[in-house]
Amino acid sequence: MGVLKSTSILFSALVTGSLMISGSALAAEDVNLPKTIAMTAYGTGSAGYTQMVSIGNLLQNEYGVSVRILPGENDVSRMTPLRTGRVPMCACGIASYYGSEGVLMFAGKEWGPQPIRVIATSTASFGLGVAVAGDLDVKRPADLKGKRVSYVRGDDALNIGTEAFLAFGGLTWDDVKKVEFPGYGRSFDGVIAGQSDTGFTMSVAPPAQQLAASPRGITWPTLDPNDKEGWKRLQAVAPYFQPHKVTSAAGIEKGSAWQGATYPYPILVINANEKSGLADGLIKVLIEDYDKFKDAAPGNAGYALEQQNTQWVIPFHDEVVAYYKEIGHWTDEMQAHQDQLVQRQEVLQKAWKGYKGGNPPEDDDAFRKGWMEARAKALEAAGMNPVFR
Template identity: 65%
Template sequence: MRQFARQLAIATLPLTLLTATYGHANEEVELPSTMAWTAYGTNSSGYAQAVAIGGMLQEHYDTSVRILPGDNDVSRMTPLKQGRVDLCACGISSYYGAEGVLMFAHPDWGPQPLRVITTSTASFGLSLAVAGDLDVKTPADLKGKRVAYIRGDDALNKGTEAYLAFGGLTWDDVERVDYPGYGRSFDGIIADNVDASFTTTVTPPAQQLASSPRGISWPVLDPDDTEAWERMQAIAPYFRPHEVTSGAGGISADNPLPSASYPYPIVVANQDLDDKVAYGLIKALQDNHDDYKDAAPGAVGYALEYQDLQWVIPFHDAVVEYYEEIGVWTEEMQAHQESLVERQALLLETWNAFIEGAPDDEDAFREAWMSARADALREAGFDPVFE
């Protein structure tokens, strides 16, 4: 089931989503004259990629894209939830939203009816950066080491937990050191107050650690260790084996690292996004990939060969239609898609039944929802993943 394998309109203006009017140069692609997206902050690779895609859409289809940058998951996903934007170039929080867990296990949220349009998987990896003076070769070597826990950052902590699981470890097997922010944890490694923190291999803090007296190392993940990958994906099923070819500490195409990754950004829409828009987007992105792939770091990752067509969030129906038309969609992919759609429908049904008599206290609400969620998924034969 798992497959391993220019500039645009001013982005920081207040968002006003205009009524879509259709008309463009390509008869097969129907896109609105104006679209609005949310994305990561203006200094992020995700924002740069959205700019590059927007430039391509403007040039080829006269579609003006306005990007609303958001500093956190709430500011990126709330406009999508409210229908004020068409798409979110999100991170892994989109998966948490589809599942109704972590920050989404809240009365204001619950499971979100999200659909993937496309994703980008680039040359970097997502891993635990480890001080280079500890001789840590694999995740199992982290036993007894000091590992950073970032308060309020579910995605980073889940990534750490998944890496520990790969090595047969849990938080109980390491010394957890709490930090108020991600950057501070790397200051802590350099100061020898902690030994490891989760990040991407290309992030500036990792480069800073690599040039420090402690240096940097990255645990190797054996792509053939089936049991270890099962443990990791039981915690975070969105991880995939990945040969990392860019990163701090000398990672390159000539010196690759067997590690893990998941897509970033994950371009998602609500389930009810117009079929013509969804189909037009995926076709435009694939037909014109050469026009934007070098315009932003990581944009090469939108190529067809980097699309995981059996991932953890269902695709929009019109995107499936496109993949069927170009002959890459298989029966196995369709079965996986139907399972994901069924899972999401069950989650939404369970949420709607739960919310009516749910506790008012937030902690009690979260606990009761997570229990109801897990029970419903298990009864239907699904793995809850989150408890």
């Protein structure tokens, strides 16, 4: 499961550059939050952890709410306390989507599809995508045909991301030379050393910076937001990606941008049946006190109302939907999308219950294989794309 360490945060001593909070756009009586909030997040050096510290500072100073952050070393260790009820919220990554779908590391006996809901997400200036050695003439994903493309053993998220970018260009792994590496860092070492030509990464990550500074340099293939067919192919593989004008990326000069892709990080999720008022209170603070914390940590600007993708891949918590309706930020189209996502989770839950109750195989691999087949069959019967098989 991985190690989960508990850290109590003294919010009066924040990281350098944190914003001094004074005065709130909300009255204290308008925010009905638990007096103490525990959550899981990425490790202490991560952007997600730092953001949670800054938001915790706001909650402590303005509303007397204490926040305790449990940094998890991997996706499973971050999601497990949420599943078991040890914490009500996770500042997770894209694994929250995998968890809601019951796939990959969440396809095992102890997991299955998780009935989780989104409170808010952060979509900042960075992007995610396939970084390509700059000494190649690669301007768009289709240009990767015949190139050496990195495949990281045991890292589904990176490999699915790469596969999605290839799909945008009408390519598959069969159209490129797959070069396998034992880890994320090694894949970029391989690009710099001339063993491969690509690596999937966050646009501001140190490996991307190292590639940009190397003799090979770096380039980011353009994903034209007007290429509807390309985006349809990409999102058929990884529906959580969205077009994004990336202004923070290795090798991109200040004032320039890469027209690429991203998905939110972190993703604040809670269980669907959480009724403590956490979702209602926190979304109010994040939206209405936005100016009070937007500069307190890198990436906080991504919590702005206009950055919230209200038609993404995980449904919002009912309290968040009610709040958006209250402020006039909810449309019939958004509601239809929300209803479809909730229905998808219901189909998955029913399929999981039926599979578990039908004497599934004891062997872990056979269990996962059987579940993925049952899952796909149930979704297709409901007219939904399984995405994962």
